[in-house]
Amino acid sequence: MAVPQIKLNNGIEIPAIGLGTWQSKPEEVTNAVSYALKEAGYRHIDCAWAYGNEKDVGAGIRDSGVPRSEIFITSKVWGTWHSRVEEGLDQTLANLGTDYLDLYLIHWPVPLNPNGNHPVFPTLPDGVRDVDHAWKLSDTWKQLEAVLKKGKVKAIGVSNFSVAKLEEILPTAEIVPAVNQLELHVYNPQHDLIAYLKSKGIVPQAYSPLGSTNSPILTDEKVVEIAKKHSLNASDVLVGYLVAKGFVVLPKSVTPSRIASNITGPAVAAQKLTKEDIAELDGLAASGKQKRFASP
Numbered sequence: 001m002a003v004p005q006i007k008l009n010n011g012i013e014i015p016a017i018g019l020g021t022w023q024s025k026p027e028e029v030t031n032a033v034s035y036a037l038k039e040a041g042y043r044h045i046d047c048a049w050a051y052g053n054e055k056d057v058g059a060g061i062r063d064s065g066v067p068r069s070e071i072f073i074t075s076k077v078w079g080t081w082h083s084r085v086e087e088g089l090d091q092t093l094a095n096l097g098t099d100y101l102d103l104y105l106i107h108w109p110v111p112l113n114p115n116g117n118h119p120v121f122p123t124l125p126d127g128v129r130d131v132d133h134a135w136k137l138s139d140t141w142k143q144l145e146a147v148l149k150k151g152k153v154k155a156i157g158v159s160n161f162s163v164a165k166l167e168e169i170l171p172t173a174e175i176v177p178a179v180n181q182l183e184l185h186v187y188n189p190q191h192d193l194i195a196y197l198k199s200k201g202i203v204p205q206a207y208s209p210l211g212s213t214n215s216p217i218l219t220d221e222k223v224v225e226i227a228k229k230h231s232l233n234a235s236d237v238l239v240g241y242l243v244a245k246g247f248v249v250l251p252k253s254v255t256p257s258r259i260a261s262n263i264t265g266p267a268v269a270a271q272k273l274t275k276e277d278i279a280e281l282d283g284l285a286a287s288g289k290q291k292r293f294a295s296p
Contacts, residue, residue, distance in 0.1 A: 003041070003267055006248055008178040009201040012155050014072055014103070016243050017263050018044030020207060020252030026056040028254040033060025037071065040260040046181075046207075046250045047096065048076040048107055049088060050120055054095035062097060074103040076159055076181075077144070079112035080119060082135055085143035089152060104144060104153040105181055109165040111135035141169040148175065157181070159205075163196050170200070181205035181250075184242060186284045187217050187291045194245075205248040209239050212293035220289070222280055230272045233265055240269025241281050 005013040019036045021029050036042035037060070047057050054075065061071060073096065081088030093099060113130040116122020122130035144156040157179035158166070170176070180197055184190060184206035197204050211217040218234045227237045235251075242249045243266055251262040285291075 003043070003263060004243065004270070006203055006246065008155055008203055009176055010155055010178060012102070012178075014179075014203070014248055015042075015044035016248055017239070017266060018042065018046045018072070018074070018248065018250050019259065020046050020250035021053060021057055022048070022051055022207065022252055024051070024053060024252065024254050026053045029053045030056045030060040030063065032254040032256075032259060033057050034063040035256050036259050036263075037061065037064035037066045039256070040263055042259075042263060043070055044072040044074075044248075046074045047092070048078070049081070049092050049095070050076070050078040050107060054092055058096040058098070068098055072102040073098065074105065075101055076105040076107035077140070078107050078120065079110050080114050080116070080122065082106075082111040082132070082137075082140040082143075083114055085140060086147050086150075086152070089147055093152070100151065101153045103155045103157060103178065104147065105157045105159045105179070106137070106140055106144065106161070108160045109137055109158070109162075109168070111137070111140065137165065137168045138172045141173055145173070145175050155179075157202070157205075163193060166196075166200075166202075176200060177202050179203045179205045179248065181207055183208050183292055183294045184247060185209050185211055185217060185238060185293075186220070186223065186241065186281050187211065187289050188293075189282060189285050191282070203246075203248060205250060206242045207250050207252075208294050209242055209249050209251055210235055211291075215293065216291075220284065222284060226273070226277050226280070229277075230269065232269050232272065233261065235262065236265030236269040237273070237277075237281075239266035240273055241278060243267070243270040244273050244278060 111132040116130040157177040159181035
């Protein structure tokens, strides 16, 4: 079953299912990326400078033997690099061993002190994050637009942005973000934000589509019932539900069997799920199950 392609607002196509690499250990992620590309048919890898494993992701890409031109690679600029976007991007490109990215995102709408006491998570003396309140997100976005114009990236977007944060950049943006990468799953569907993104032509991307390790959504009664009805696994239903809604989905695994099943099963599920199934899944959070799993 071929993975659907989604057209971004600049005309570029992105594979609807990609391999997430957050929390993948460096020694495991090289093999995971290589297997995903070489054996499982993935053509989309989602990375970030802050994950601390981009060099190992790059090694996996090279080991796969798949030409760079066939792979869609995303990375993200971290909070301590908001005032130095191109410098941060250059580090990522060097880490990955490529001269361009297909998509570059603002990782969080939270500029952090670039001269603080830690390169990733600077803190104040009382232990609170050292946020650079003077820096404007609109200025970060201008720098993303600049690296796009230079050809170092093919598309730009955001991650973890609310409507309020998007409205800090959109009034002065020359280029509308192509995507907003969010924690999206049946327990955190963010319906109002999704409607807003669609009104602006911004594609939603889902991270943590299965929740977290030992997540309750994999054993949710309604999810299991729908999976049984269509002879699918619960994970197929959870990822397929998001694909059917037109989202890009980023399931993460370092286990070969799961990496393979996370791309084949959901592509089938997206075709099998009915409008009624999707409506039932859409309603789970509102029935009292609303929950986030990623709260850094």
